Amino acid sequence: MEAINQLLEIFPYAVLGSILAGIVCSFLGVFVVSQRVVFLGAALTQASIAGVAFSFLHLISIEGFFSSLLGIQLTENSFLHNIEPAFFSMLFAIITVLTFSQTHKQKYFTQDGILGIVFVVAIAIRIMFIQKSPVAEVSEIESILKGDILFIGSKEFYTLLVIAITVISIFILFQKQFKFVIFDPESADAHGMKSKFWLLLFYLVVGIGISLITRFVGDVFTFAYLIIPSSIGIMLGKSVIKVFFISIIVGAILPPISLLLAFKMDFSSGPMAVALAFTIFIFVLTYKKVKGS
Amino acid sequence: MAEEIITLSDVSIGYSKKIIARELTFSVCGNDFIGLVGPNGAGKTTLLKTLLGNIKPISGSIDKKDLRVGYVPQRDTVQPLLPYSVHDIVMMSRYVLMGYFKNPDKLDKEIVEESLQQVGISHLKNFHYNSLSGGQRQRVLIARALAFQPNLLILDEPTNGMDTPSHYSLLNFISNLHKEKHLAIIMVSHLLSDVANYVKKLILIDNGLFQFGEIDELLSEDNLQKAYSSEFTVKKISGEYLITSKDRS
Numbered sequence: 199m200e201a202i203n204q205l206l207e208i209f210p211y212a213v214l215g216s217i218l219a220g221i222v223c224s225f226l227g228v229f230v231v232s233q234r235v236v237f238l239g240a241a242l243t244q245a246s247i248a249g250v251a252f253s254f255l256h257l258i259s260i261e262g263f264f265s266s267l268l269g270i271q272l273t274e275n276s277f278l279h280n281i282e283p284a285f286f287s288m289l290f291a292i293i294t295v296l297t298f299s300q301t302h303k304q305k306y307f308t309q310d311g312i313l314g315i316v317f318v319v320a321i322a323i324r325i326m327f328i329q330k331s332p333v334a335e336v337s338e339i340e341s342i343l344k345g346d347i348l349f350i351g352s353k354e355f356y357t358l359l360v361i362a363i364t365v366i367s368i369f370i371l372f373q374k375q376f377k378f379v380i381f382d383p384e385s386a387d388a389h390g391m392k393s394k395f396w397l398l399l400f401y402l403v404v405g406i407g408i409s410l411i412t413r414f415v416g417d418v419f420t421f422a423y424l425i426i427p428s429s430i431g432i433m434l435g436k437s438v439i440k441v442f443f444i445s446i447i448v449g450a451i452l453p454p455i456s457l458l459l460a461f462k463m464d465f466s467s468g469p470m471a472v473a474l475a476f477t478i479f480i481f482v483l484t485y486k487k488v489k490g491s
Numbered sequence: 492m493a494e495e496i497i498t499l500s501d502v503s504i505g506y507s508k509k510i511i512a513r514e515l516t517f518s519v520c521g522n523d524f525i526g527l528v529g530p531n532g533a534g535k536t537t538l539l540k541t542l543l544g545n546i547k548p549i550s551g552s553i554d555k556k557d558l559r560v561g562y563v564p565q566r567d568t569v570q571p572l573l574p575y576s577v578h579d580i581v582m583m584s585r586y587v588l589m590g591y592f593k594n595p596d597k598l599d600k601e602i603v604e605e606s607l608q609q610v611g612i613s614h615l616k617n618f619h620y621n622s623l624s625g626g627q628r629q630r631v632l633i634a635r636a637l638a639f640q641p642n643l644l645i646l647d648e649p650t651n652g653m654d655t656p657s658h659y660s661l662l663n664f665i666s667n668l669h670k671e672k673h674l675a676i677i678m679v680s681h682l683l684s685d686v687a688n689y690v691k692k693l694i695l696i697d698n699g700l701f702q703f704g705e706i707d708e709l710l711s712e713d714n715l716q717k718a719y720s721s722e723f724t725v726k727k728i729s730g731e732y733l734i735t736s737k738d739r740s
């Protein structure tokens with residue numbers, strides 16, 4: 199109990215932020231897993247980090263552009279300082295999504311082949327960007343890039359809140375279209391629904407959501423919480439609504455518990471969150487196997 | 492004679508600049524039951540996608556008059572991980588007819604119920620799609636196409652991978668659907684013998700060759716040899732076609 203009080207006292211936004219990040223990831227994860235594009239999640243997290251690494255090169259000053267556009271003077275703690283990494287993170291994710299959306303036209307590549315290329319190239323260019331960064335040491339930048347739940351402050355928390363509300367609202371607003379094109383894009387198209395447009399919108403929302411979440415909580419947490427809670431939901435849910443409900447509950451509950459465990463056992467919060475989710479996944483899988491046999 | 496609902500005039504079909512079949516000219520009328528037959532890779536899917544409007548013809552024109560197509564895909568292409576109910580899936584085609592932000596209303600629900608009833612699976616409406624047999628899944632996809640209230644139903648290889656009783660049960664069901672609802676149907680199959688005893692007209696497509704006409708006109712031994720470069724025996728026993736390849740002997 200004392201540890202919980204301490205955690206809430208020292209890292210209140212980290213606890214709340216981890217819940218929000220878990221909710222968004224697990225919500226998007228249901229779509230990603232059911233659409234069988236899990237590897238897109240992996241490629242997007244790496245592309246997002248490469249985007250953040252690119253921002254450290256300071257080749258293009260988005261901050262300078264916006265500050266001159268808005269006619270404001272940048273200070274040390276200016277909010278605009280946070281926009282540049284997020285901007286490039288999103289930009290790289292959008293490029294990945296647009297590349298992925300064109301894969302159906304390719305004769306010589308499979309979708310997972312292209313995603314594999316994006317994945318490995320993103321890691322390579324991230325390393326190259328960091329090595330040429332003029333602002334800090336490689337190890338220092340690596341730790342910033344990887345993100346950490348404990349670094350979530352009030353600004354990050356409110357940004358996550360906006361992301362969560364926006365992403366979930368878009369999916370609720372266009373649930374009919376997403377439902378049909380994800381279930382059966384060929385028939386959706388044949389019945390007059392522009393499946394290419396809706397799938398592109400779907401991937402863009404997923405891409406932007408993943409890129410922003412990765413920025414705050416790191417690639418390991420983001421990818422794991424895209425896949426594991428939704429897989430648990432799919433195993434246990436007896437209807438689509440229940441799949442979402444279970445996924446979101448798992449995604450919301452496990453991160454604060456893992457923060458507490460990490461705090462007590464002196465581990466990093468991200469890997470602890472993944473280990474806990476994996477343990478629950480194995481437990482549910484075993485339960486399903488035993489029940490099924 | 493029923494009104495023409497789709498007319499192709501000198502249409503060449505294919506992808507990019509590669510023409511798969513050229514100079515296709517035919518019309519589908521409101522009460523037609525057509526079999527689209529050809530071996531794998533002959534261009535059936537390309538013609539299907541052109542009819543559906545998913546691919547633009549390379550040349551020629553397609554005239555559609557108030558055409559609403561209900562499409563039934565190959566059921567193997569639909570394998571959801573999420574536990575969608577039969578009712579959920581049939582409702583999907585209604586989504587296209589609703590406004591962007593509207594939810595299904597009473598009329599949509601009634602039409603879905605009616606479609607389920609027509610294909611004889613009302614009792615399965617709360618079942619998960621994944622828990623159904625191949626034949627039942629195919630009926631769900633047909634119900635979804637019917638809920639779209641089409642004037643043309645296109646079925647892509649509906650009996651593919653089915654056991655013999657389910658195979659003929661489904662073909663009889665589709666035939667009855669055509670008779671009872673007076674619905675124009677195009678049924679795609681790679682097996683000529685599959686559709687010969689059910690449809691009234693045929694589209695034969697193979698290696699750039701295209702033929703369209705009444706089934707009796709096209710199902711002659713000479714014509715099949717021309718179309719498939721292979722010899723066939725065509726017999727009519729008790730009003731039913733029996734088509735066998737002479738290569739078997």
